Amino acid sequence: MKQTGQHNHSHDHGHDHTPEVTDENARAVARAGLLIAGFMFVELIGGWLAGSLALMADAVHMVTDAASLGLAWWAFQQARKPADARLTYGRDRLPVLIAFANAIFLLVVTIWICVEAAGRFLEPETVHSGPMFVIAVLGLLVNIGAFLMLRRGGGESLNIRSAMLHVLGDLLGSVAAIAAAIVIYFTNWYPIDPILSVFVALLIARSAISIIRQSAHILLEGAPQDIDRNALKADLMSEIPGLLDVYHVHLWLLAEGKVNATMHAAVDSEDQSDAVLENMRKRLKDVHGIGHVTIEMTTRQPAE
Numbered sequence: 001m002k003q004t005g006q007h008n009h010s011h012d013h014g015h016d017h018t019p020e021v022t023d024e025n026a027r028a029v030a031r032a033g034l035l036i037a038g039f040m041f042v043e044l045i046g047g048w049l050a051g052s053l054a055l056m057a058d059a060v061h062m063v064t065d066a067a068s069l070g071l072a073w074w075a076f077q078q079a080r081k082p083a084d085a086r087l088t089y090g091r092d093r094l095p096v097l098i099a100f101a102n103a104i105f106l107l108v109v110t111i112w113i114c115v116e117a118a119g120r121f122l123e124p125e126t127v128h129s130g131p132m133f134v135i136a137v138l139g140l141l142v143n144i145g146a147f148l149m150l151r152r153g154g155g156e157s158l159n160i161r162s163a164m165l166h167v168l169g170d171l172l173g174s175v176a177a178i179a180a181a182i183v184i185y186f187t188n189w190y191p192i193d194p195i196l197s198v199f200v201a202l203l204i205a206r207s208a209i210s211i212i213r214q215s216a217h218i219l220l221e222g223a224p225q226d227i228d229r230n231a232l233k234a235d236l237m238s239e240i241p242g243l244l245d246v247y248h249v250h251l252w253l254l255a256e257g258k259v260n261a262t263m264h265a266a267v268d269s270e271d272q273s274d275a276v277l278e279n280m281r282k283r284l285k286d287v288h289g290i291g292h293v294t295i296e297m298t299t300r301q302p303a304e
């Protein structure tokens with residue numbers, strides 16, 4: 001058997017399963033960002049006056065939260081713009097890039113907190129438990145409000161999930177500061193402040209690494225984890241009449257849930273190409289969730 005040259009070429013833009021960028025996404029991020037920005041200065045100054053690393057670490061988290069939420073809002077606005085001559089795929093990947101950057105920045109903040117905590121543990125400083133407790137409770141309420149806003153605004157988006165991770169770090173930081181204030185009030189054991197700061201920082205670092213892995217996989221155009229290439233090929237071969245072979249199958253994620261694919265398909269004759277092509281496109285979209293596919297059609301004829 002020999003393979004002849006290209007006979008047909010299809011480029012299909014179907015309905016992708018991408019989490020849609022909605023007005024509610026953008027509004028949730030904006031509201032949460034304004035709420036956090038309004039309180040972060042109170043917590044930063046209060047933490048410094050109270051001498052609490054837990055409070056100051058939580059306040060620094062809030063500064064990064066305000067910045068990350070601002071970037072998330074900007075990314076959502078950009079992602080809604082149509083594709084153009086310079087960005088032919090559009091800006092769907094921008095929210096993923098912002099999520100990746102936010103998670104990296106969160107790891108940097110975590111390292112800073114751990115370094116500061118080590119110094120505080122070796123040389124404990126006096127902490128005023130009363131102001132620390134009041135500010136931490138107020139911070140907890142603010143963070144709960146911001147977290148609920150983001151969750152209602154679309155928690156399935158990687159960009160919002162990275163922003164929620166920042167806010168969750170603040171929320172846990174506030175809980176740690178409350179616990180540290182209570183321990184200090186009753187025992188005067190000041191090392192509890194940096195110890196709880198490190199504990200919260202490590203919890204957040206674990207989640208940040210998960211966000212980094214997911215977003216990096218998309219940025220590297222990795223294949224979706226829920227689609228097996230061999231199983232996809234076997235399904236097409238068994239379900240599409242007239243299809244002889246499928247090869248050079250490439251799958252990658254353009255953005256969250258937006259799967260792109262290219263492949264070659266072989267048929268017996270050109271007369272079958274259109275029908276096979278249409279059936280392949282329909283099955284790839286309906287069964288495998290691949291709405292953007294390019295298929296090169298070839299024919300195989302007996303050798304003379």
